[in-house]
Amino acid sequence: MTDDVDAAREHIRADPFCGTLGIDFATIEPGYAETTLTVTEDVVNFNGKLHGAVIFALADAAAAAATQADGQTVVGIETNTSFLSAAEPGDTLIATARIIHESSQLNGTRVVVEKEDGTQIAMFRVRGYRIE
Template identity: 35%
Template sequence: MDSLQAVKERYAADTFPRSLGIELLELAPGYARVAMTLTENMANFHGIGHGGAIFTLADTALGLASNSHGDPAVALSVTINYLSPARVGTKLVATAEEEHLTRRTGVYRLTVTTSTGENIALARGTVYRQAKKRVPEQSS
């Protein structure tokens, strides 16, 4: 099985983003695009999209993009800037694009927009890439 298909299967079994209605739209090496519609239970006390919900959407895109090469990757750091409020009922789209990749780290640009293209948040994520576990050679 190729690494993209493996990531898609692992994502399909990931209950947290599914519980928020996050759907995978696109996956390619070093790239992912996901979407969710903000519901009332994702609003803060100001009545706008909760930063945690928006962050989770961006983080989900980061996880998918950074694992798309087949090596396990985990976030080391993610910083986010919220640019505009998002309203309940708005469909948000998060895109993760790889900017730099080494054997052990990766840096990704994350954008969250409305489905009509309004910028909601910008983020940058750095991941640590683990080496694939290798099966030990059998001695005879």
């Protein structure tokens, strides 16, 4: 592991927005990442379910970590999210991101968001653009 890769991982883990939401970076490797979140009352909507924006943020953080763990800067240019099930306070979610396609400047990443028991909460796909 190079110093650049170590610095990139520490930079990702220090993301203030993720810290505010309670998102933890469990695993960060080039092309793969896992983020986790335990749902609290602070992030539910008026129906008592986890807010969709938080699910999106959890998946987006995993995708960003997977695509930038090598120290390169990648920005999202297109996303698609399918919400499959609800989450409630007390649930712990795991977002698993894998790069599924990569070229010199574009990549495609798929993220699966699940409860600890394996119940799928969302599927997230993002196309990223690598900045030289």
